[in-house]
Amino acid sequence: MIPSAALGGLIYGGLSIPGTDLAYGSSPTVAFTLASVIGLVGTVYFLAYGREFEAYM
Numbered sequence: 369m370i371p372s373a374a375l376g377g378l379i380y381g382g383l384s385i386p387g388t389d390l391a392y393g394s395s396p397t398v399a400f401t402l403a404s405v406i407g408l409v410g411t412v413y414f415l416a417y418g419r420e421f422e423a424y425m
Contacts, residue, residue, distance in 0.1 A: 376403055
């Protein structure tokens with residue numbers, strides 16, 4: 369399981385892998401959109417089944 373704050377920070381701030389040419393530029397828009405989609409999925413799940421995901425129980 370990857371903490372959501374760490375994943376969001378990587379997307380928001382960008383990342384690169386040392387020793388390679390692999391890099392991902394920062395994108396606050398993508399970070400916010402992804403966080404919103406994940407939040408909506410959780411909300412829909414709660415409304416459909418009346419309980420939270422197992423990870424939060």
